[in-house]
Amino acid sequence: MTRMMTGYHVGAVLTALLALWVIPKLGWEAMFVIGGVAGLLTVPVMWAKLPESQAYLETVGAEKVRPSEVVRGRLLWVSLGLWAASFCGLLLVYGLNTWLPTIMGEAGYSLDAGLGLLLTLNVGAVIGLVLAGLISDARGNKPTVVTWFGVAAVMLALLSIKMENSFLVYGAVLAAGIFVFSAQVLVYAFVSHLYPARTRGTALGMSAGIGRVGAIVGPFLGGALLTAGIAYPWGFYAFAGAAVIAMLALLTVPAHPES
Secondary structure, three states, X not given: OHHHHHHHHHHHHHHHHHHHHHHHHHOOHHHHHHHHHHHHHHHHHHHHHOOOOHHHHOOOOOOOOOHHHHHOOOHHHHHHHHHHHHHHHHHHHHHHHHHHHHHHHHOOOOHHHHHHHHHHHHHHHHHXXXXXXXXXXXXXXXXXXXXXXXXXXXXXXHOOXXXXXXXXXXXXXXXXXHHHHHHHHHHHHHHHHHOOHHHHHHHHHHHHHHHHHHHHHHHHHHHHHXXXXXXXXXXXXXXXXXXXXXHHHHHOOOOOOOO
């Protein structure tokens, strides 16, 4: 799953580079046309090359899954912990992707440096997703995702410190990208591990849906702090706090499915 999600951040980097060439020549509208055409071209490839999972095929014909099954019995607390982590994880992803250049500008860095740091953040995301998948396969989902959110909190808190050395600044942002973005994807992998095959799709959809609320709150929170004039350093403190909440929520979730 983590390797698959590297495509999101590789796409983000390539889109930014493409925009530098396309927008001055063809206008911003052309980016939507290019994105739409690219999406349509992937449909026949996905239809032809992506098989349905065997676990799902074995459940075809069975009774339909009700959303209530995801919160029934012991799964209630599992779901609440995962939803909290998903909410905080996407709050971090979209909050940072939206406001990092502006917050760094508030800290005294140039606009060009801010955009470069945003690119560095997404490069770190690609590295982190590859590393997170390898470590999670070797060490298990829970210890990896808990550690990832914990380190993300530390890295985000460190960004609240004004650094005069450019190498240190870019290194800190790269490290934040490595842990912040891949932590959220590890939550999805954890969901897939904890729920039975027949409810896995519903559980993943509900977790992602709650996470999307966090994706709305993250940019709103950053904007509110900027309006109040306290985005630096309090924006990083708020994002670090969200990572801590996610870590604590995941500590309440069992490492493996219970019989």
